[in-house]
Amino acid sequence: MAKRHLSLKDLASELNISISTVSRALKNHPDISPELTRKVQELAAARHYVPNPLAMGLLKQETKMIGVIVPDLVTHFYSSVISGIEEYAKNRGYFILLASSYESMEKEIESISNLLKARVDGMIVCLSKETSRFDHFLQLIENEIPLVFFDRVCLTELVPCVVADNRNSVEKIVSHLKEEGFKRIAFISGPAYLSISQERIEGYLSGLKKSGLEFDPDLLQSCSMLTEEAIRITDSFLVLPNPPDAIFAINDMVIFTVMKELKRRGIKIPEDFGVVGFADEFHATFSSPELTTITHPTWEIGLKAAELFFKKMEDPTFAETVVLKTTLVARESSKKLKIKN
Amino acid sequence: MAKRHLSLKDLASELNISISTVSRALKNHPDISPELTRKVQELAAARHYVPNPLAMGLLKQETKMIGVIVPDLVTHFYSSVISGIEEYAKNRGYFILLASSYESMEKEIESISNLLKARVDGMIVCLSKETSRFDHFLQLIENEIPLVFFDRVCLTELVPCVVADNRNSVEKIVSHLKEEGFKRIAFISGPAYLSISQERIEGYLSGLKKSGLEFDPDLLQSCSMLTEEAIRITDSFLVLPNPPDAIFAINDMVIFTVMKELKRRGIKIPEDFGVVGFADEFHATFSSPELTTITHPTWEIGLKAAELFFKKMEDPTFAETVVLKTTLVARESSKKLKIKN
DNA sequence: TTGAAAGCGCTAACAG
């Protein structure tokens, strides 16, 4: 319904010159006389002329839009990464087209198809937790559509990736809990086919070894990340003949649920049970006790993903994986020692 | 870098017919013979032909994109509304172009300009908390660019709006606290020029009256919604000669901060002090005690805003304000009575 | 029943 936007033609007819002259004047083409150039640019500014991206896109076969697919929008981790991507993209004159997979592979595939319909120039993606096959991404790669993964990644030999140092993060958690005096550390991991699950399990095993603790298979469980399952797993830990005295989980949602379940059972945190989260959701400091977590550089992950995206656009063979450092923020939920003093 | 997408021309040359025939066949134009139509459609399907939105857009002067401006992405309220908008838009074949104002009027204006450059067909906006002048929106209206506001709104005679029933929400809070036995209820509001602040203050006053409580100006404060100011106001309440025994705030961020400050001072919630939030951030149930809040139908706000947007596209004079009901979810932070039993 | 041509806004090669 909007009024027709101003076009080069309008400027041209107003100045009684040709369209191409206007076009050239606006880009300071040396062929155009300085006075004319100035006159054209002044009129364009006065009229708030904005080039039509559709026309440009049609001509150049590019939309200057990046499709971004995340499992959901409402998790702080993702929205923060998106903000980072948006910031970097904006500075390069690109827009972001957002799509949610709602943690479903089917919706992920649908999102890709939608973004393709919108002719995005490429995509930045965090896999859904269901995604165990990668055909839909292979197809993008075959069509030479620039692609970057972050956090939950795959096909790392073909696609640039940005990930947190998951292995090291978990090692930090284990050693921190050990130092605080916890001995039997349980880990609720995510679906086995996810890269982040595998890396964190590796970190768990190596962390235990480094800390001189034994690995007990009973203390390592995979979780679909649903509330009910987090509760079920927590309960199953508690009834073990030799139960854990500390626990950490693949993300904060799960660990918040665990905390709630522990508190419901009258178990004291951190006196009886150490608890550590993963991702540092915004509200970690509002829980009681405040949650010790691994903090991810979410904004930087977004910036880096966008940076790699533009590299990938320039060089189709580019496929580096960037690993970003995380930080363990020790809060109350794991401070057994302090309490004892 | 991506391979050139398939065009009508490709299909036409493959079938040795003209482009316009292919175009017509694909939209089941009656002029085209059934067999040809079938043949064309089969080939198009086999080749996964997707019409080029840039070409369509250029022709029809529309991008099928809606610009959405929110104060930030990482607040659950906004990301949830966005999800709702996205859902509705997707079903109508529209995409969403996202922009954050970061609660700054300057960035809001910049976002509008950016979205205009991208030639969105219109915008759905929640005002930044700084926004006290509306020239930038008046300009959109003058240019007949469809616009819808949600939550924080303005220019309601000209623009369709979706808001929560703020007045009634606050009345619910006041009467709930009164019933729980609290007598001096303080309210930390937002900037005075925001519609939500005004409505909630109205609800505060009428709620007090209905509950037979007296209004004490000392107990009503405006807040910029920054952490430091929330702490300062909390402290100022506590040193009053006649301090409040309950408090609620314009949003959950502020009230979480207040809770932390109260706890830090050893004040017991809800025994000594009742606390109620506004917006029901995802993590309200993870705080300790669990936070009583007003729940907003965020998803529905998004759906409705999108619905109004399409109405506005069809009818430029349309400017209805839709008011959605909220719910008070009573949790521990306000349950004085239960505790006493 | 089908094809040719114009035009949406823009750039770039080619003329003048």
Place this chain on the structure above:
DNA sequence: CTGTTAGCGCTTTCAA
């Protein structure tokens, strides 16, 4: 130094 023209992909008269 400036104008003309073709073409990006598509729809839509107008012609055949």
